[in-house]
Amino acid sequence: MTTTYDPADRYAPDTGRVLLSGIQALVRLPLDQHRADTARGLSTATFITGYEGSPIGGYDLQLLRLGRLLDDHGVRFVPGVNEELAATSIWGTQTIPQMRTDLDGVIGFWYGKAPGVDRAGDAMRHGNYAGTHPSGGVVVLAGDDPASKSSTVPSASEGTLADRGIPVLAPADVQDVLDLGRHAIALSRYSGLWVGMKIATDIADAFEDCAIDLDRVDPILPDEVDDVPWHREAPPTLMTPGGSVEREASAFGERRRAVLAYLAANRLDRVVVESSRARLGIVAAGVPYQAMRESLRLLGLDDTALTGLGVRVMRLAAISPIEPGGITSFAEGLDEILVIEEKRPFVETQLRDILYNIERRPAITGALDPSGNPLIPIDGELTVARVLPALRKRLAAHNIETDTPARTIIALDDPPARRVPFFCSGCPHNRSTVTPDGSLIGGGIGCHAMVVFTDDERRRAASLTQMGGEGAQWIGQEPFSEATHLFQNLGDGTYFHSGSLAIRAAISSGSHVTYKLLVNDVVAMTGGQQPAGTRPTPQIARQLLAEGVDQVLVCSDDTSRHPADAWPAGVDVWTRDRLEEAQERLRSVPGVTVLIYEAPCATEIRRDRRRGRRPLPTTRVVIHELVCEGCGDCGVVSNCLSLHPVTTEFGPRTRVDQASCNLDMSCLEGDCPAFVTVEVDPDAVAASRSIVPPIEEIRDPE
Ligand SMILES: Cc1ncc(C[n+]2csc(CCOP(=O)(O)OP(=O)(O)O)c2C)c(N)n1
Ligand code: SF4
Ligand code: SF4
Structure with a gap:
């Protein structure tokens, strides 16, 4: 039995099966590509950059844990200051002046x-118009949070990417992340376009036992595109304004046609249920594909039943552009194609464009039914609870009877309890966000x-902007408001990402x-x-003053954290209990001030503390139950969740x-006066850190 766990175990093997989350599959992807390139005699490196945020918030943290394994596979990971600058760096990877002679290309x-x-x-847009290196390639990992579970607004990136001419692949499970990921790189190299991968929350967070053998993916690279030999050059390192018109033409012309040729040759879109006498076809990709399959299962329709009842099902891999050959033969003989997709019609409108001119075209439904009534919800997330009723209606319209699901499906948009x-x-x-009355x-x-x-x-905030917009909304409100001053919260991460520009705008x-x-x-x-x-914070204070901020004041939980002479002149450093006084003072100063x-x-x-990087304090806070009156005021003052109301014998x-x-x-x-501190035995504290016994002390089950 293996008794040690090493994160590299998920990434080092190159054959067999490995349990992976969606994020871990994304971590594996550059390593697998490097293995595949090396096997083909291609010398490539990989450059990864971007910015953290759910649903791919843990990607960077996982990469950082890999250490040497990244070096061994020529992967350079550089966290971006923000997404825009990171994308510019990716553009750079495809247009390297005087590329190192030991390299054939760099994957971004x-x-x-x-x-x-x-x-x-x-x-x-700039990077994609310029293009990709034939031995490099660019993959855009776009994290979509359709239900706005941890975002300010719900999202779907495919429309945005498509507008920039970036093709989009939509994995429906973790295995797809690995397999379509490899295709994304091959497609990008072949076509000369950046390629997007839509990583929705349910894919990023899913776990799956994945096949990892490299030869699972063996891209076919057609010699010709539209009967013309296809040959690629490296993109120009300089794209002049005039030259960009040609690059636009090629991005939406020949390079896009190359994408379609690749998709047709590699048959990434799959008909997963075939029926020779089908009348209804169902098309879906990504997470909605899984919701659709689960809905069919709950309605008592397995693949055999669907075939017998005249229903075809297609699992799309590429949602932009749609490969016309596959969908046209899928449509043959159908009366209706039902498209199940999240948000606004995207695949649906492409299908209409492709099928409008065929001789016997099916009705296309999705967001609307054939009478123009809403069918598939166009907002939020497509859960089973939201897909199932629509599916049932369209099946009934084709006289296909379905079971009533044995259990009630509760829509997530109406949960029985909210936390x-x-x-x-x-x-x-808890304390820093409090302001004067x-x-x-x-x-x-x-x-x-x-x-x-x-x-x-x-x-309580009266407004909330996008990341980096903090305070800029006030610029448009202030001239027309009776209010004369705003306290604007801004995190330090956001400050370095883009928020410092918002302060400049305020000034x-x-x-x-x-x-x-x-x-x-x-x-x-x-x-x-x-x-x-x-x-370091004193340098932030300097930056702010240099920008033209009128006054900077610091409140700290530890005023000795930085040497007194590190602070610029005129910056007071107070203990955090003077927060109210500090805010009163700053709001009386005209202009832009920073606390x-x-x-x-x-x-x-x-x-x-858990990882032993900081000592665990030996002082504990307890509340003396004979002194406490149970008024709950401490909870109000500290806003702390660890203060629990309890019923005692007193x-x-x-x-x-x-x-x-x-x-x-x-x-x-x-x-x-009920709050007291106690000192605990340091040895007991050290022992308490390890609540799990050493592995050798765990006995095998008998
Ligand atoms: C453009 C953009 N990129 C990434 C995110 C994801 N995101 C949400 S909160 C957050 C962290 C902000 O950190 P910080 O400003 O330090 O505040 P803290 O969470 O530490 O309080 C990030 C990166 C986002 N919302 N928008
Ligand atoms: S302690 Fe505060 S800042 Fe840190 S993770 Fe919790 S809520 Fe966020
Ligand atoms: S209960 Fe613990 S976490 Fe909460 S305010 Fe007191 S010391 Fe801090």
């Missing part, structure tokens, strides 16, 4: 969530955005605003990454939940 992987795809638009997200125990945002507050992106869920007037427009720059040392919401481009609130993320501290009391307490001691700063 860009990753980011859908808002990152949006903000990287100009760079992606409002809240700050971790000891989170600095009567303040107008702007929310920002990051964990502190949870202020939009609170009823507490002292912290240039003459806004009256106080930014609350919440320095917790990490990009907390996406897993605790170091912000790319980060600087830097410095206190580390409590969860990051907890992780560090009546209702408050108790510190020691398991979740993050030991930041902020609850001690209230006036309550």
